[in-house]
Amino acid sequence: MKVLIVDDIIENRLALFHFLKKIGSCDLAENGLFALSQFKSSHEKGEPYELILLDLMMPEMDGIQCLEEIRRLEEHWGLSEEKKAKVVIITALDDREQIKRAFDAGCQEYLVKPVLKANLAKLLNKLFPDLVLN
Ligand SMILES: [Mg+2]
Numbered sequence: 001m002k003v004l005i006v007d008d009i010i011e012n013r014l015a016l017f018h019f020l021k022k023i024g025s026c027d028l029a030e031n032g033l034f035a036l037s038q039f040k041s042s043h044e045k046g047e048p049y050e051l052i053l054l055d056l057m058m059p060e061m062d063g064i065q066c067l068e069e070i071r072r073l074e075e076h077w078g079l080s081e082e083k084k085a086k087v088v089i090i091t092a093l094d095d096r097e098q099i100k101r102a103f104d105a106g107c108q109e110y111l112v113k114p115v116l117k118a119n120l121a122k123l124l125n126k127l128f129p130d131l132v133l134n
Pocket residue numbers: 007008009055056057058
């Protein structure tokens with residue numbers, strides 16, 4: 001499985017990387033703009049991301065803008081629902097307004113930092129029933 005981990009704080013990216021490297025090939029991005037360019041090139045190479053973990057507060061391009069652009073591109077490419085990336089927001093923002101914005105933009109799940117590995121594993125096992133992660 002191909003995974004894209006997007007967060008402007010390197011410690012956050014690395015913590016997710018160390019937890020998720022056992023389930024597949026993980027790429028890292030430090031903001032929405034960089035994530036978007038990786039998202040596009042992975043599609044062009046025919047090796048699309050199945051899972052994107054996305055922070056909301058980032059410089060250059062925030063998580064909501066990035067997610068909106070990802071969903072716009074997937075529509076533009078004519079991808080079926082199964083072929084679209086599963087997007088999990090991982091953020092310190094836990095107000096209703098942000099959560100609504102994220103789901104309106106097309107995320108599957110929303111986790112508030114600090115994220116417990118057990119909670120992330122449970123959620124990923126739900127999104128990917130074939131996955132064994134604990
Ligand atoms: Mg951030």
